[in-house]
Amino acid sequence: MTQLFLLQKVIDYIDEHIKDDINTESLAKLISYSPFHFSRIFHQTTGYTPMDYVQKRKLQFALVDLLKEKRIIDIALEYGFETHAGFTKSFKRCFGSPPSLYKMHCPISVPQRLCLESLIQKKTGGVVLQPKIISKPPFRVAGKTFETRMGNIAFTRDAPAFWNQRILSEESIETTLYNLLTPKKHGEYCFNLSAPESEDHFTYLFAVNFEEGTTVPEGILKFTVKATTYAVFKTPLVPVEQFVSSIKGTWQYILEDWLPDSQYEVDEDSYDFEYYDEHCHDWEYDKVYMEIYLPIKEK
Template sequence: MPLSKKLNRFEVIAIQQLLLLQQVIDYIEEHIKDEIAPESLATMTGYSPYHFYRVFQKYTGYTLMDYVVKRRLQYALHELVNGKKVIQIAMDYGFETHAGFTKAFKKCFGSPPSLYKIHCPKSLPQKLDLITIHQKNTGGIVMQPMIVKREAFTVAGKTFEINMGKVSYTRDAPAIWDQEGLADGSIERFLYNSLAPKKHGEYCINLSPSAVDNKFIYLFAVDFEEGTSLPNGLTTLQIPAVTYAVFRTPLVEVEKFASAIKGTWKYILEDWFPQSSYEVDEEAFDFEYYDEHCHHWDYDKIYMEIHIPIKERG
């Protein structure tokens, strides 16, 4: 929120808390390889430990020590991709054994260091600005993306087109989830029943040409296997082989899901890209990916993925 705007009492309190937490975040960055005492961080803010832990999780989306571990692992990624041995990285970042580091790594990133090494950013984790993150209303901190090279694949689904302003900025599907067939889930059910994809997951793919300012066209689709019969009214799309930056939205309750997606898009376009060594690969498609982890009937908190085609800056 711009500082020139007149803030109400609750916004003032939020800004004050964020400024105090920013000191904690900066301290953690500066001492990322050191032993960190939670009580000392609470003292830094002037809060009781109980209140500090609650405020920290409210604004970051993580418990304090979960955040510290994840942040250490993100710094470890940088050293991993630059050739440092896993056992030395484990020791440097406070993990007592190779096995303990690998276990924490798999829990955080979903794969062992040996595999993730191929798919991680080359740059250091970017500095976190809690005020900016709060303004974008992401629901928490957006962690470093996984960098993944995918082979070409085909999807099939139904296209939707609506008129709306700032299309290049409002890329997220929640803006048009009230379209007929999406709100009630009938299109989703039809795609799964008629195409029977091997894995669960829906793609929301932006098809709008960059020259079109007031029209938003996107494809709501699932994986399409060669030889499958295509019902009338559906469209197939070949997605080329390309490298993606894959971002996860913060874990949030369902009522905050749409704003978390919008906020994550804003973070990616306004903060991550300008500070990264990558640019968007305009020859491919960006898309949102929704699998079972966004099923609020199965999970208390949910997330989805944003896949953006990238290439190294020239």
């Protein structure tokens, strides 16, 4: 049996025994590996240590129980956490906020089965976690547009990480926008905007936050994004040289694996976009990530 097949066996075992007490030694024994060798190849393949993955997977399954209005202490004990405080601390570390505040952001479907072979083929760079569901109010951005001749491009998902093809590093678009618009919050937005009158080109928008009352120079486009519900995905942490392939692979995973098995469909009346903040700065971090915003509605 191949190493990938054996690791998939471990991944499936974790899901099937998600509420049990699981440790590295028992997982290694399952496929007749030493704990040291198993831990090393598991981390190389998934981007997580075995127990870090187990904990994050337990927390992802726990999201479903949060929606069922179960008591947090009961959920914690059911998934093997000894205390309410320990569960809350781990939850906040994984999702960025405590479970009491995160309920409104939980996906309504259970985590999909992870296929390691599919993730490797897509070059995601690791396991893609369950998304955060948010209802985002209208917001404004302003930025520079690039007209591009390419057929069948209507949404950002049709040409992921397009900045890598269209924006040259020497153009310094990011620096120019921050100097011109001085937004309070750091972060860049990338949109592919369809052109209804033409099927062979689209408009690519690279933008930053735009504060009301700010003077927008000629040549900069103001763009308002309407209120929308989004599934927000983080790309796996990867070295910068794998960043573009990770973004493309994560988009592919979302559309081919996550979306068909979820209880959502794409809201075609809204824009999808890519969001980049300081966590994609390779001069600050050894590994980087960005966020993908997919507009959704329940099926």
